[in-house]
Amino acid sequence: MxxxxxxxxxxxxxxxxxxxxxxxxxxxxxxxxxxxxxxxxxxxxxxxxxxxxxxxxxxxxxxxxxxxxxxxxxxxxxxxxxxxxxxxxEGNQNEIFSDRQSKGKYYKRLMGYSFLMGMLCLALSYMIYKDLSGFYHDGLWNMEGALFWYALLFETPFVLLKLSPVMLAILFGSSFYSGYRNYSVLIEK
Amino acid sequence: MKHKLLPLSETMHYILLALREPHHGYAVMQEIEEMSNGSVILAAGTLYGAIENLNKHGWIEAVGSSGRRKIYKITTEGSAVLKLEQERLLHILSLYEGSE
Incomplete structure (x- = not known):
């Protein structure tokens, strides 16, 4: 399967x-x-x-x-x-970490990874968006009627593609935050 | 400032004690299970990370191998750390006794 x-x-x-x-x-x-x-x-x-x-x-x-x-x-x-x-x-020991210190270090490694990936995505976004002219699709807004809607449909995937690094950055950011939350809970206990 | 691994965590403490005799990784876990009367059972990732860390700080070292397994033993520096920890714990124990 x-x-x-x-x-x-x-x-x-x-x-x-x-x-x-x-x-x-x-x-x-x-x-x-x-x-x-x-x-x-x-x-x-x-x-x-x-x-x-x-x-x-x-x-x-x-x-x-x-x-x-x-x-x-x-x-x-x-x-x-x-x-x-x-x-x-499945057996007696199903975990790979048996103490708080090593589990905490694991979350720290995860945070480092998410942070790095998030930063890479942001850098990529910057490289794409600093050339803003390509982003507004000037011709599109001058169109009327059915032509406008066809063009809008046609352009949408490209806009999403251009936005994808930002969306990825947000996803990595949220995974960084979840790692941080797990880590801080572990330290406070 | 104190070394960042001090005072020793329970895991690190047991590993250093077990490695007064040379052992490979899995044998360290078995030895510790016995030494602690079954109360400390290390998991794979915890053991790997602790061995890496102790090795990095020069408190244990690889002294040979059996098949693909590396055999580790405590170093002079590691033994000195145990000595310090022993004194610290003896002092704490003496405080227990004083209050009775």
């Missing part, structure tokens, strides 16, 4: 994945562009998402080695997004 879904919040993604596993599935692959592959299974699995920046080859080996010793199976990880997907059969 394949499912396509896009996430900008790692916790929501983890929650959604585990909802699928609860329905008697096991994740067998995740590819770019949000394509998740599941297999039917009799066993109960759990998934946990970790965030790690780029790990050089030997560090990645240490990292994977320790998780695998604990029974976790590495489904996917990419240095570009930094999200590491782990799955294991």
């Amino acid at each position: 394949k499912k396509i879904k896009w996430f900008f919040n790692i916790e929501k993604e983890e929650q959604w994945l585990n909802e699928q596993l609860q329905k008697g599935f096991r994740c067998t692959g995740i590819s770019g562009f949000g394509i998740y592959t599941f297999d039917k299974t009799e066993k109960q699995y759990v998934m946990r998402l970790d965030y790690q920046d780029y790990l050089p080859k030997d560090k990645l080996q240490d990292y994977k080695g320790i998780y695998e010793d604990f029974g976790w199976h590495y489904i996917k990880g990419s240095w570009l997004s930094g999200i590491r997907y782990w799955q294991k059969e």
Whole structure:
């Protein structure tokens, strides 16, 4: 079974994945562009998402080695997004963090990632919008009747495309905020 | 100012104590489970992060490997940290006794 879904919040993604596993599935692959592959299974699995920046080859080996010793199976990880997907059969220990300090550090890593991506999107927006003339579609507003509506329909996707970096920046901003909220709750406890 | 890892967290404290003998990562978790009578069971990400951190500060070091697993042991600096922590905790314990 394949499912396509896009996430900008790692916790929501983890929650959604585990909802699928609860329905008697096991994740067998995740590819770019949000394509998740599941297999039917009799066993109960759990998934946990970790965030790690780029790990050089030997560090990645240490990292994977320790998780695998604990029974976790590495489904996917990419240095570009930094999200590491782990799955294991449900057992006594279903978490990847067992103390507040390490969970807090995880949220800090997430915040760093969202902040960086948000900033990149803002920089991209700036590069697009500093040339404002392309944004107003002058010709469009001089048109009348049906022609105007056709032109409006035609132009709308392009406007949305130009707006997409801003929308992405907002999404990353909200994921930064949610990381911050989780982090501060953890510290206050 | 105090070192940012001090006073030691429970996780760090147990790992340093366990690594007075050389162990690989998973064995550290098992050792700690036994030392703490089953009350401290480390998870994979916590153990990985703590080993990385202690290694970075030079309190533990890799002393060899068994297969693909690295074996770690406490360094002289790490032992000195444990000594300091022991004194701190002994002092706190003495305060408990004084109040009885």
